[in-house]
Amino acid sequence: MATRPTFSEEVANLMHSSHGNPLNTCIQCGTCSGTCPVAEFMDHTPRCLIGLINANQKEDVLDSNTYWFCASCFHCTVRCPSEIDISGLMYSLKRYSIWKHHYSDDAIGPVFSETFVKSILRSGRSYEPVLAPSYIFSYGVREFLNEAHTATNLMLKGRIPVIPPKLKRIENFKKMADRIIPMGGAK
Amino acid sequence: MSTYSYFPGCSLEKMALSYHQSAMQTTNAVGVEMKEIEDWNCCGATTYFHVDELLAYTLVARNLAMAEKAGHDLVAPCSACYKNTYFTSKYLKEDKDLSDHINYALEQDNLKYSGSIEVKHLMEVFVNDVGLEEIKERTTKPLAGLRVAPYYGCQIVRPKKDHEDVENPRFFEELVSSIGADPVDFAYRLRCCGGSLIITSREAALTLVRNLLQNAVDSDADVIATACPLCQTNLEVYQMQVNQEFDTNFSIPIMYFTQLMGIAMGLPKKKLGIGSEFISTDKILTYAKEPA
Ligand code: SF4
Ligand code: SF4
Numbered sequence: 001m002a003t004r005p006t007f008s009e010e011v012a013n014l015m016h017s018s019h020g021n022p023l024n025t026c027i028q029c030g031t032c033s034g035t036c037p038v039a040e041f042m043d044h045t046p047r048c049l050i051g052l053i054n055a056n057q058k059e060d061v062l063d064s065n066t067y068w069f070c071a072s073c074f075h076c077t078v079r080c081p082s083e084i085d086i087s088g089l090m091y092s093l094k095r096y097s098i099w100k101h102h103y104s105d106d107a108i109g110p111v112f113s114e115t116f117v118k119s120i121l122r123s124g125r126s127y128e129p130v131l132a133p134s135y136i137f138s139y140g141v142r143e144f145l146n147e148a149h150t151a152t153n154l155m156l157k158g159r160i161p162v163i164p165p166k167l168k169r170i171e172n173f174k175k176m177a178d179r180i181i182p183m184g185g186a187k
Numbered sequence: 188m189s190t191y192s193y194f195p196g197c198s199l200e201k202m203a204l205s206y207h208q209s210a211m212q213t214t215n216a217v218g219v220e221m222k223e224i225e226d227w228n229c230c231g232a233t234t235y236f237h238v239d240e241l242l243a244y245t246l247v248a249r250n251l252a253m254a255e256k257a258g259h260d261l262v263a264p265c266s267a268c269y270k271n272t273y274f275t276s277k278y279l280k281e282d283k284d285l286s287d288h289i290n291y292a293l294e295q296d297n298l299k300y301s302g303s304i305e306v307k308h309l310m311e312v313f314v315n316d317v318g319l320e321e322i323k324e325r326t327t328k329p330l331a332g333l334r335v336a337p338y339y340g341c342q343i344v345r346p347k348k349d350h351e352d353v354e355n356p357r358f359f360e361e362l363v364s365s366i367g368a369d370p371v372d373f374a375y376r377l378r379c380c381g382g383s384l385i386i387t388s389r390e391a392a393l394t395l396v397r398n399l400l401q402n403a404v405d406s407d408a409d410v411i412a413t414a415c416p417l418c419q420t421n422l423e424v425y426q427m428q429v430n431q432e433f434d435t436n437f438s439i440p441i442m443y444f445t446q447l448m449g450i451a452m453g454l455p456k457k458k459l460g461i462g463s464e465f466i467s468t469d470k471i472l473t474y475a476k477e478p479a
Contacts, residue, residue: 017240037378037379037395037398038379038384038388038391038395041388041390041391041394068387068388069384069388069391071341071379071381071382071383071384071391071392071395072341072342072382073341073345073378073379073382074341074342074345074346075341075345075377075378075379077345077346078345078346078347078353078354085346087346091240095239095240107387108386108387108388109387109388112383112386112387117231117239117242120228120229120231120246124228124229125197125200125228125229126197126229146428146431150424150425150427150428153424153465154202154424157463157464157465159201159202159203159204159463165197165200167226167228168226169226169296172295172296172297173228173249173296175295175296176245176249176292176293176295176296177242177245177246177292178295179291179292179294179295180239180241180242180245180288180289180292181239181241181242
């Protein structure tokens with residue numbers, strides 16, 4: 001009889017291409033949490049999150065803000081005594097949460113990531129002004145003003161491009177992306 | 188003259204133009220040619236891997252294929268571009284299925300990556316290929332007495348590539364010494380600047396930036412040297428926001444290592460992109476002097 005994969009098996013599948021040991025080799029030593037520079041902002045530390053995955057606590061894991069706070073600094077990965085690729089795990093959970101559309105409304109990460117990817121598929125290069133609307137409206141008034149002030153200064157220093165960059169062979173580029181994820185040329 | 192395929196990456200087009208300018212000037216000064224990859228595309232930064240891994244590898248592979256076609260090793264000045272490109276190249280060399288799949292996509296742009304080239308960070312080119320002796324030789328105005336905090340950040344050293352020392356690298360310090368400056372003991376040199384959290388989790392990123400700035404100031408540094416446009420932007424452009432948020436009073440210049448090399452080699456500051464920063468570097472420039 002066919003059985004459904006458990007949540008920890010699902011996560012293992014998501015990490016198929018990551019280059020570390022399986023999560024069930026975690027000895028809960030806490031080196032990752034002690035290393036992580038953003039642990040104080042996370043509702044679950046990396047160690048705790050891995051414990052929850054191994055215990056199949058799917059809802060708790062997906063509801064957690066931990067993986068969207070991960071800055072991909074790879075410090076935990078290089079220090080884990082069990083050689084688990086914890087940063088790779090955080091990437092996997094980000095993808096899973098975007099795929100399942102399971103994230104809290106105030107998370108900026110998912111929308112920003114998707115906007116970023118779409119903008120690159122359109123032009124081939126990133127262009128800061130296109131990205132701003134994906135996060136700027138979630139800021140409070142003071143942050144918004146600070147950000148606007150910073151942007152103005154950057155503009156004055158000539159550090160923000162006025163014209164969006166674009167590839168010469170953009171049509172080939174889109175066809176290339178289409179062979180990986182068919183999107184009708186990423187419109 | 189050795190030649191490399193140069194992949195500037197999106198930040199260096201504008202936000203970090205000064206890094207690009209100083210990279211060109213300094214490589215040229217040591218007899219290295221950087222040929223920009225024609226029609227390169229974004230490497231996907233860290234963000235692309237949040238959405239789809241295979242697509243991220245494909246984007247990177249396109250740049251690798253063009254560099255290979257030109258017949259040179261690929262050099263990236265941005266640490267995020269470097270990490271993405273280094274590992275994509277490694278995985279494509281190791282995994283035939285993956286490389287077949289991605290080459291099938293690359294066909295659409297008449298490209299193919301067979302894995303015959305190496306990927307290097309710009310700093311590696313200076314330290315390993317050109318060599319510190321040569322750099323010392325070209326240093327006409329050593330920065331004697333200048334206290335530099337060598338800020339590695341993350342992706343130039345992590346994840347681990349081979350058998351290199353990821354806990355205690357020394358190459359940045361050695362490079363700083365080779366231009367006559369003093370590398371300070373900077374405890375946070377390997378800590379993260381927050382990367383793209385500056386956008387998605389502002390408070391967390393500003394906290395990391397504040398901690399880094401504080402640590403550099405505590406180590407009595409005159410300037411923080413960086414090897415990545417993201418680090419430079421977070422530490423410099425957001426320094427004012429840190430001051431507002433935490434009621435601090437930081438005003439420490441953040442310069443690319445290539446700018447420091449450039450002034451030590453007596454290159455004109457304008458050509459090194461000096462002048463587009465928010466925090467004045469005038470004081471730093473006064474250290475460049477011909478030895479008495
Ligand atoms: S460092 Fe590795 S073994 Fe230790 S708790 Fe973290 S993941 Fe588990
Ligand atoms: S990679 Fe992510 S989880 Fe690991 S230490 Fe860095 S920020 Fe923390």
